[in-house]
Amino acid sequence: MTIEQIDMSRLPKHIGIIMDGNRTWAKKRGMDPKLGHKEGAKVLEDIVRYANEIGIKYLTVYAFSTENWNRTKEEVGALMMLLQTYLDDFAKRADTENIKVKMLGDKEALSKGLQKGIEKTIERTKNNTGVVFNIALNYGGRQEIVKAVKEIAEGVQKGDLKIEDISEEMISNHLYTSGQPDPDLIIRTSGQIRTSGFLPWQTIYSEFVFMEKNWPDFTKEDLLEAIKEYQNRTIKKGK
Numbered sequence: 001m002t003i004e005q006i007d008m009s010r011l012p013k014h015i016g017i018i019m020d021g022n023r024t025w026a027k028k029r030g031m032d033p034k035l036g037h038k039e040g041a042k043v044l045e046d047i048v049r050y051a052n053e054i055g056i057k058y059l060t061v062y063a064f065s066t067e068n069w070n071r072t073k074e075e076v077g078a079l080m081m082l083l084q085t086y087l088d089d090f091a092k093r094a095d096t097e098n099i100k101v102k103m104l105g106d107k108e109a110l111s112k113g114l115q116k117g118i119e120k121t122i123e124r125t126k127n128n129t130g131v132v133f134n135i136a137l138n139y140g141g142r143q144e145i146v147k148a149v150k151e152i153a154e155g156v157q158k159g160d161l162k163i164e165d166i167s168e169e170m171i172s173n174h175l176y177t178s179g180q181p182d183p184d185l186i187i188r189t190s191g192q193i194r195t196s197g198f199l200p201w202q203t204i205y206s207e208f209v210f211m212e213k214n215w216p217d218f219t220k221e222d223l224l225e226a227i228k229e230y231q232n233r234t235i236k237k238g239k
Helices: 022-028 033-054 066-070 073-097 112-125 141-158 168-173 220-236
Strands: 014-018 058-065 100-104 132-139 185-188 207-210
Touching: 014 220, 022 033, 033 058, 033 073, 033 220, 058 066, 058 073, 066 073, 073 112, 100 112, 132 141, 141 168, 185 220, 207 220
Parallel strands: 014 058, 014 185, 058 132, 100 132, 185 207
Antiparallel strands: none
């Protein structure tokens, strides 16, 4: 698959990726799981750059779910260290990348160092005009909806809102993705055919592409394949 085979006038505005298979990739090679995550981080960097290059407006990746805390302390610790290194490096290169970083998820459970790294990266990249790169970190889809409901309920309790004012738009405005279009395309690697709590409110009309290969094997060509599949489906739907 090459870029010439893609209709550049019909690119999905927002792509979401469930980056699955880092541990499986490492296990197949007799490697420590953290090396799979490290390789996956390299792939992510390439894909974010390429998405920015071809004109994708929003890219959301599932980096760490609320359920991932159930993994071993060693693996969680390695993941957090990798994320902090990744963000620190990203902040340093922000001016040349022109990528705007945002975080989706509850950062309160994260270490102070990681929280500081997130805030620094968001602040450093806030004026960039390229792809908006959403990192879903300590994210849970139901948790996000509960957060939105609580915020709206608080508004009703205070008298700032009436129950009849509550709408789909209002709920969307209280989600982490407030102000962003819903994903047009969701990609999941590793052959798993489920969403694992990824953006449940936002993905009701998304096209899903499931790929057998593990995330560390994902390439730019795979991204183009998924975009081509998306375009083929939307043509059939007359979109």
